[in-house]
Amino acid sequence: MKKFSAASTYKNDRQSVVTIGTFDGVHIGHKAILKRLVETAQKENLDSTVLTFFPHPRMVLQQNVDIKLLNTITERTLLLENTGLDNLVIHPFTHAFSRLTALEYVRDILVNSLKAKKIIIGYDHRFGRNRNANIEDLKEFGQTYNFEVVEISAKEIDDVAVSSTKIRKALDAGDIETANTYLGYNFMITGEVIKGKAIGRTINYPTANLKLKEKYKLVPKNGVYIVQSYIEGKKIFGITSIGTNPTVGGKEKTIETHFLNFNQDLYGTDITVEFLKFIRNEETFDSLEALRKEILKDENFALQYLKARE
Ligand SMILES: Cc1cc2nc3c(=O)[nH]c(=O)nc-3n(C[C@H](O)[C@H](O)[C@H](O)COP(=O)(O)O)c2cc1C
Numbered sequence: 001m002k003k004f005s006a007a008s009t010y011k012n013d014r015q016s017v018v019t020i021g022t023f024d025g026v027h028i029g030h031k032a033i034l035k036r037l038v039e040t041a042q043k044e045n046l047d048s049t050v051l052t053f054f055p056h057p058r059m060v061l062q063q064n065v066d067i068k069l070l071n072t073i074t075e076r077t078l079l080l081e082n083t084g085l086d087n088l089v090i091h092p093f094t095h096a097f098s099r100l101t102a103l104e105y106v107r108d109i110l111v112n113s114l115k116a117k118k119i120i121i122g123y124d125h126r127f128g129r130n131r132n133a134n135i136e137d138l139k140e141f142g143q144t145y146n147f148e149v150v151e152i153s154a155k156e157i158d159d160v161a162v163s164s165t166k167i168r169k170a171l172d173a174g175d176i177e178t179a180n181t182y183l184g185y186n187f188m189i190t191g192e193v194i195k196g197k198a199i200g201r202t203i204n205y206p207t208a209n210l211k212l213k214e215k216y217k218l219v220p221k222n223g224v225y226i227v228q229s230y231i232e233g234k235k236i237f238g239i240t241s242i243g244t245n246p247t248v249g250g251k252e253k254t255i256e257t258h259f260l261n262f263n264q265d266l267y268g269t270d271i272t273v274e275f276l277k278f279i280r281n282e283e284t285f286d287s288l289e290a291l292r293k294e295i296l297k298d299e300n301f302a303l304q305y306l307k308a309r310e
């Protein structure tokens with residue numbers, strides 16, 4: 001897959017079949033569209049091209065809204081790459097871009113830059129300044145500029161019944177199983193292991209504290225989860241606590257994982273934690289000993305759950 005950091009840098013002799021969207025999550029609904037894109041391109045001897053935007057339009061247009069995304073741009077890029085497409089254009093979504101008229105957008109970006117011969121798009125897609133234009137307008141532009149519009153119907157979209165919003169809501173409620181089913185992979189968070197208060201080891205539960213690079217990454221609701229990671233290529237299960245650690249008087253939100261049957265220095269390394277199941281809400285305990293006993297229960301619950309899955 002070739003990656004381009006703006007439509008203006010796109011270079012290609014071949015014409016393309018294009019699909020456009022934010023694709024946050026690259027979930028099973030997105031994957032159905034992307035599969036169609038790649039298959040159409042192969043059949044018609046065109047390049048398959050995805051036009052996506054970063055930052056998320058709402059991060060730019062509604063700056064007071066603290067929008068959280070299912071994927072970092074790195075994750076989105078990797079997930080899109082795995083669909084087998086030829087070209088990924090990550091176009092900077094700026095105020096200036098949002099002010100382009102429908103005509104300017106179609107002519108300059110889709111036709112002149114991306115050489116669109118065919119555009120596969122959802123029935124409710126809107127574009128151009130103030131989202132003024134719709135799919136019927138796009139079809140008209142197609143007659144002027146000689147491209148075809150393939151509409152994905154409401155039924156096709158409803159049949160999948162998946163949306164990034166539904167997945168965000170599931171994660172906000174700690175419903176990892178629903179989120180993972182819709183995503184088609186395990187929801188994950190990547191960060192660098194940093195030093196914490198070094199209390200964990202004193203209760204025999206050392207925890208790798210993750211520092212996230214991206215402020216906009218969605219973190220599931222506070223609580224305790226069963227997770228898995230790949231450390232030096234080996235799958236290791238763990239129990240993750242998300243929250244402010246009220247028992248030890250914490251204030252900042254932390255994401256910390258105790259890996260099961262594991263003893264290794266992880267400071268400074270990048271770790272990806274894949275979420276498998278919610279165990280319980282975060283609680284305030286009277287003592288560290290009471291917390292230790294509860295974590296022991298969490299550990300046993302996780303071991304049983306993982307054993308039953310085998
Ligand atoms: C599985 C697990 C469950 C946890 N549950 C809670 C909890 O319910 N309440 C709480 O205050 N802290 C909870 N913690 C966080 C501990 O307070 C924290 O790991 C401990 O203070 C060590 O912090 P440190 O990494 O800064 O040394 C939990 C930690 C783990 C690993």
Ligand SMILES: Nc1ncnc2c1ncn2[C@@H]1O[C@H](COP(=O)(O)OP(=O)(O)O)[C@@H](O)[C@H]1O
Pocket residue numbers: 193194195196197198199200201202205206207208209257258259260261262263264265266267
């Ligand atoms: N089973 C384990 N799970 C998580 N971290 C472990 C484990 N064994 C050793 N470690 C190491 O111990 C560190 C955590 O110890 P801890 O006492 O909780 O200190 P901190 O407060 O700095 O996180 C981890 O960052 C990692 O380097």
